[in-house]
Amino acid sequence: MTERELWERYQRHLCVVPSVGLTLDISRMNFGADFLDGMRPRMDAAFQAMDALEKGAIANPDEKRRVGHYWLRAPELAPDAELKTAITDMQARVAAFAKDVHSGKVKPAKAAKFTQVLIVGIGGSALGPQLVADALGSGRDAMQVHFLDNTDPDGMDRVLNGLGERLAETLCVVISKSGGTKETRNGMLEVEAAYTQRGLDFGAHAVAVTGDGSELDNYAKGHKWLRTFPMWDWVGGRTSVMSAVGLLPAQLQGLDVAGFLAGAKDMDAATRVHDVAANPAALLALMWFHAGGGKGQKDMVILPYKDRLMLMSKYLQQLVMESLGKELSLDGKVVNQGLAVYGNKGSTDQHAYVQQLREGVNNFFVTFVEVLKDRDGKSLAVEGENTSGDYLLGFLLGTRRALFEKGRESMTLTVPDVSARTLGALVALYERAVGFYASLVNINAYHQPGVEAGKKAAGRVLELQGKLLAKLKSAKAEARSADQLAQDIGAEEEVETVFKLLEHLSANGDHGVKRSGGARPAEARFQSA
């Protein structure tokens, strides 16, 4: 194709969303002339399914739940008055609480004001707030935000040591929809201990975002925490950033929550239309289908040329892969669907893996994100009249071209800035695209049955550890091999897990387990000190 023909293709297929100032360019995807028409029947079915979902159908059949994240930014569209009031009440309570925290009306026990927010959560209960905080935050925010999103003890120490004395002016927000996630529970208990160690009453510094009646809800109420904010079964964790999960941290940080919701609402309006050419979410889903043959055969590389959007790929990784990575179709057939997502930011990644994208295995398509506004204020001319921002665009367009020359496909999303409004629009765009794509490939995007297997297996590991410790204590002084200990606790078949547990126990002083003997598993001996 000549440059001129590409320019024609660019204009013909450019999807323009004036309400949020976003465009989607699909001209560098190599779909054929009849692809969009050919997909029309499937896309029509996807539109019907989405319309039904928004009206309150049970769109998550396995869990028999409605799927209501679109109502979070348009409560008037919620299918009944009760839901609408739940949303508007939540928004009002979040805003009022943040106002009271900022004014000092709600204050810590031993400091004048809360200045820091420590968020404890994981997965959908952390990734949204992390994306928002990183994309929109600055040193001038009303409060500084920190995260504990793992059960890694050293990771917790790093965050808590970083807060240091400021723990006295830290508001801890524990987020868990189910209220039973172990990583979050552990993080909460460790944070509680850190407050107690400093002579501070944790409850007077803590709030919860969780489902009514959950373990966390009961704990928060039982320990007189400052507040609890609701999470509902009709909002999935990975689409919860516009519930209290994302709004409370954003409001506390002093970000433009109204703009965030408005951007999403405007994008929802744009992606609700059944005209494919005008609907960027439909086009994204169709391009994913085209690129991977409807089977996820190509990976989605998210490349925003903007530092503030670096967590976009991480956020989309959960949204896309947890939604689309499914064993079974809606009819119960084994389909093993999915779309792999990775990426960081340009031009940084050009100095890392983009080499492979241009010349290596062609198993991906790129989504460039171009941000028109370089920075607040004027830029330095770094070479001739060129600014650093001119270079950023130069590198984006250069990589787009270099990939296309080698037959590697890309799309480009162009947005005016990284404002709350734009971020809300981007989140809404991908939420809708994931929903459409799930319909195109006939899967349930709103459950995550696969996640449970790992959790159950972890439960068994900890159960074995309990038995092992009891055995080691009763057989004090006698050094035994992993094989012997596995037999002792009636877990001969699980000797490898037993060895891994002993290796970990003896590397840490917590349980007083000592290792002796050789370095190889069969030579190692363990005993209670």
Ligand SMILES: O=P(O)(O)OC[C@H]1O[C@H](O)[C@H](O)[C@@H](O)[C@@H]1O
């Ligand atoms: O919010 P929570 O109930 O604590 O869940 C946190 C996360 O963990 C689960 O394993 C799910 O796979 C995620 O979708 C969820 O966001």
